[in-house]
Amino acid sequence: MKVTLLGTGTSQGVPVIGCTCEVCRSVDYRDKRLRVSVHLQVGEKSIVIDSGPDFRQQVLRERIRTLDALVFTHEHKDHTAGLDDIRAYNFSQHKDMPVYAEQRVLEQLKREYSYIFADYKYPGIPRVELYPITVEPFEVEGVPFIPIRVMHYKLPVLGFRVGDFTYITDANYIAEEEKEKIRGSKVIVLNALRHEHHISHFSLKEAVAVLEDLQPEQAYLTHISHLMGLHREVELQLPDFIRLGYDGLQIEV
Structure with a gap:
């Protein structure tokens, strides 16, 4: 499996x-962060988790020419605002796009993208097939x-484990029974917003503590704010097995 971090920034980028x-004036490309998203290439299957407002730019940058499915962690706009851009894949692949999310999230998509689900379908709109998911294991293609x-404060969000890879964004609490699902992952990507405590995201210290408990072979941090500091400086503060993620980073799992 090849994992590509499409975006590693917060809702503001x-x-x-x-x-x-x-940080915002930095010329280091690692300090330029689009909204958070990840691409999984699993064999011949191409899957994206979360299509935020930078989705079009991200898939063009990474030359993702095919997309088999889209999976959502939750309904916040910085994770869903790029849904309309799946139209290009509809046209090139001649099929509807499978979309996987909790029922609550699917209902939110129906409200925000009402034209997709209207009785009268305007020509050229995105075409989707909705697949409700729960906390039970499921398959994507x-x-x-x-x-x-x-x-995510009081909002329930889903992270996902795919083989030896676990991806969690927009979280500030993981119950012990859920950590057991993660243990044994070789690679974990986990959110860390900034140094200071935050009401709905792990801080750097909190994220490091979670990762030191889970002990993957390698871990990367994502959903990073400009308040975190310069990439090159923050990396020096981290344990050897933890790195800051950056846009375009590719990970072989």
Whole structure:
């Protein structure tokens, strides 16, 4: 499996509009962060988890020419705002796009993209097939997924384990029974917003503590704010097996 971090930034991305901090002014490409998303190439299957507002830019950058399915962690706009751009795949692949999410999230998509689900279908709109998921294991186009329930303040969110890879974003709490689903993963990608405590995201210290407990061979941090600091400086503070993720990073699992 090849994992590509399409975006590693927060809901505002980095640089932040109007900000003149050293991170937002940095010329280091690793400090340029689009909204969070990940691409999984599992054999011949191409799967994206979360299509945020930068989805079009991300798939063009990584030359993702085919997409077999889209999976959502939750309904927040920085994770769903790129759904309309699956139209290009509809046209090139001549089929509807399978979309996997919890029923609550699917209902939100129906409200936000009402034109997709209207009785009268305007020509050229995205075409989707909705697949409700729960906390039970499921398959995406034949690829086994294990959902992991995490909390984003008071909002239940799903992370996913695919083989030896676990991906969790927008979380500040993982119950012990859910951690057991993660243990044994060789690679974990986990969110870490900034150094200071936050109401709905792990801080750097909190994320490191979770990863030191889970002990993967390698871990990467994502959903990173400009308040975290410069990439090159923060990396020096991390344990050897933990790195900051960055846009375009490719991981073989």
